[in-house]
Amino acid sequence: MASEQNKRTGSVTLKEVSEKLGLSMMTVSRALNDKPNVNPETKKRVLEVANEMRYTPNHVAKSLVSSKTYTIGVIIPEIGHAFFPEVVRGIEEIVDQANYQLFLTNSSEDFEKEKRSINALRAKRVDGLLISTSIKRSDYSFFESIKKTGIKIVFFDRCIQGLGISCVGVNDRIASKQITQYLISQGYTKIAYLSGPPEVTIGKDRLDGFKEALSDHQLELNSNLIIESGLTENGGKSAMEKLLALADHERPDAVATVNDPSALGAIEAIKEAGLKIPDDIAIVGFTNEVRASIVQPPLTTVNQPAYEVGKRAAQKLLQTIKNESESIENIELNATLVIRESS
Amino acid sequence: MASEQNKRTGSVTLKEVSEKLGLSMMTVSRALNDKPNVNPETKKRVLEVANEMRYTPNHVAKSLVSSKTYTIGVIIPEIGHAFFPEVVRGIEEIVDQANYQLFLTNSSEDFEKEKRSINALRAKRVDGLLISTSIKRSDYSFFESIKKTGIKIVFFDRCIQGLGISCVGVNDRIASKQITQYLISQGYTKIAYLSGPPEVTIGKDRLDGFKEALSDHQLELNSNLIIESGLTENGGKSAMEKLLALADHERPDAVATVNDPSALGAIEAIKEAGLKIPDDIAIVGFTNEVRASIVQPPLTTVNQPAYEVGKRAAQKLLQTIKNESESIENIELNATLVIRESS
DNA sequence: TATATTAATGTTAGCGCTAACATATATCAA
DNA sequence: TTGATATATGTTAGCGCTAACATTAATATA
Numbered sequence A, B: 001m002a003s004e005q006n007k008r009t010g011s012v013t014l015k016e017v018s019e020k021l022g023l024s025m026m027t028v029s030r031a032l033n034d035k036p037n038v039n040p041e042t043k044k045r046v047l048e049v050a051n052e053m054r055y056t057p058n059h060v061a062k063s064l065v066s067s068k069t070y071t072i073g074v075i076i077p078e079i080g081h082a083f084f085p086e087v088v089r090g091i092e093e094i095v096d097q098a099n100y101q102l103f104l105t106n107s108s109e110d111f112e113k114e115k116r117s118i119n120a121l122r123a124k125r126v127d128g129l130l131i132s133t134s135i136k137r138s139d140y141s142f143f144e145s146i147k148k149t150g151i152k153i154v155f156f157d158r159c160i161q162g163l164g165i166s167c168v169g170v171n172d173r174i175a176s177k178q179i180t181q182y183l184i185s186q187g188y189t190k191i192a193y194l195s196g197p198p199e200v201t202i203g204k205d206r207l208d209g210f211k212e213a214l215s216d217h218q219l220e221l222n223s224n225l226i227i228e229s230g231l232t233e234n235g236g237k238s239a240m241e242k243l244l245a246l247a248d249h250e251r252p253d254a255v256a257t258v259n260d261p262s263a264l265g266a267i268e269a270i271k272e273a274g275l276k277i278p279d280d281i282a283i284v285g286f287t288n289e290v291r292a293s294i295v296q297p298p299l300t301t302v303n304q305p306a307y308e309v310g311k312r313a314a315q316k317l318l319q320t321i322k323n324e325s326e327s328i329e330n331i332e333l334n335a336t337l338v339i340r341e342s343s
Numbered sequence C: 001t002a003t004a005t006t007a008a009t010g011t012t013a014g015c016g017c018t019a020a021c022a023t024a025t026a027t028c029a030a
Numbered sequence D: 001t002t003g004a005t006a007t008a009t010g011t012t013a014g015c016g017c018t019a020a021c022a023t024t025a026a027t028a029t030a
Helices: A014-021 A025-032 A040-052 A059-066 A083-097 A111-123 A141-148 A172-185 A201-216 A233-244 A260-272 A306-322 B014-021 B025-032 B040-052 B059-066 B083-097 B111-123 B141-148 B172-185 B201-216 B233-244 B260-272 B306-322
Strands: A071-076 A101-106 A128-131 A152-156 A166-170 A191-195 A226-228 A254-257 A282-284 A301-303 A330-333 A336-338 B071-076 B101-106 B128-131 B152-156 B166-170 B191-195 B226-228 B254-257 B282-284 B301-303 B330-333 B336-338
Touching (some): A014 A040, A083 A101, A083 A306, A166 A172, A172 A282, A233 A260, A254 A260, A306 A330, B101 B111, B111 B128, B152 B306
Parallel strands (some): A071 A128, B128 B152
Antiparallel strands (some): A301 A336
């Protein structure tokens, strides 16, 4: 029993199975892979014996022959942000259906680590890469050179434009504009904005949407009320503290934010200052992550279909892998307003 | 430039680099892998040319030779549960430091999918497996047979005992006992329990801890007050509704739960019934996930060091891979009480 | 000077598998 | 009966790399 096992790796090989059966490796290979021209009887015997011997095909060897690994790499900037696990869930579902396996890496918003991971995944010969870039990315040239190697890439959520790489995200600009318009329609006039990093699409697009809404309604854009908060709770909190420190006449009556974590941090600051939401100051987020419905007061925000983003990105990547001439697309999913009590 | 690229895969091979240099593949291989007996001058030239040609070593081929893939597989029951992304973050950090790559699969609490994933990962020849089993697991024999193949396994959070496989978790029984004792010390006497699935360690151990605390304080164990809620919000909510439907004299004055999602669901039910927490009914959770501090009222719960669980599990697995005679351990991390306002 | 030792490089074989070609046997039409 | 066709199986070579052994050149030792 254990004697059938390969000395080197501990697993049974095709050769061992074929020897036991008195057949050539090729016939056994054909039988196990549903190739034509195998006697049904032979096939049955092969399957039985392979099963008995607990043969597991070695995909490493298969991959070397076929130069396909049925493996994709996913680069996440921060798995701690509730948005991303949902995206991963979507990706995993699609990828699993297609019998691919998923390598996960977490860059922790560190571009150097992101580069290292991408190179490691290339060495592992992944068939494709699903990337959401870290914030502190500096050189586009890296992605250009990666792209030149011919590996298939799809960006999601945080995209880089102009590289000829497909992207799956939400219509950030429009959604950001809508939620700002909603604040305006509620009668708020001094609206502040906690912005994300401008280098990344989501940072830029959401800020643009905010600005558009203001100018559409002839509201002045007070640059003192636009503060970069990054994408975290802490960033949101300290940005809000700066706003609260402004003189009374400048202080905003409402705050729009680049994402929910940032809004949650801001809420903390507002509460600590002893102010009431939305009476003293209204606030809205962007993401609709798990905490948004639970915080007091429940947060008005934009629902980003995270799971859907993951699914679509994975689908697009698999198509790009399968079909050499797959077009480059900019897929924008619809984000929708979720009106709760914080505004 | 592009002409140096391999026709088959689009990437440059060792052979191509060696031909360009007029050296044998072996010398180039030695130079690139920091092996001894290479002329420093040669090494420098090799590194330069390899870099110029954008050579990326093919780990698939390396793995076939070495029968090591520097790859581990992680099986998560539900990445949507906030606890698990944190665990994954811990795993990823350790694994990355050791230059391993991580395959992530999400079983969605489906044991059939879990088995499929494990088999797929075995075919991919991962060096080890980090597993948190799904709830609906029925046959232990599967794990027994997997273990026989010699693959290294470490369980985390949800373990199966008696298989001779290491496990990293928290001291569930004791922590559950402590939080129940805390409720008792606050004067509650009719304490209900929303329990998890008993087949899984966390379900059993936490319930045991709860029971121990009651019997230590000579409180009667009313089996009507122990309801299986599963591990989700919905389960918690409907279990709580059953408790609220009890006759007045039976109705609990406090509820302990198997985990935070379950507690959060129960809180919803209590609020919908128009009752006040903790005045009408107190509630405590178990996990300390992101929402626990934010819900109204903030949830008293047990802090499970998720990130630490991930790190320790990954460390143990890497040690088990490296060291053939690594001992089988049951690592219990300390969970600590987090007292907030729900009790 | 002859010989042992070390350093630098090369050659061969094989990891586990499959594509592509080769062979043997059975089946069929003319 | 003959060769053509289909079916079932086998053989060879090679995917990209490295371990193990082989060779050559350079240096040290007696």
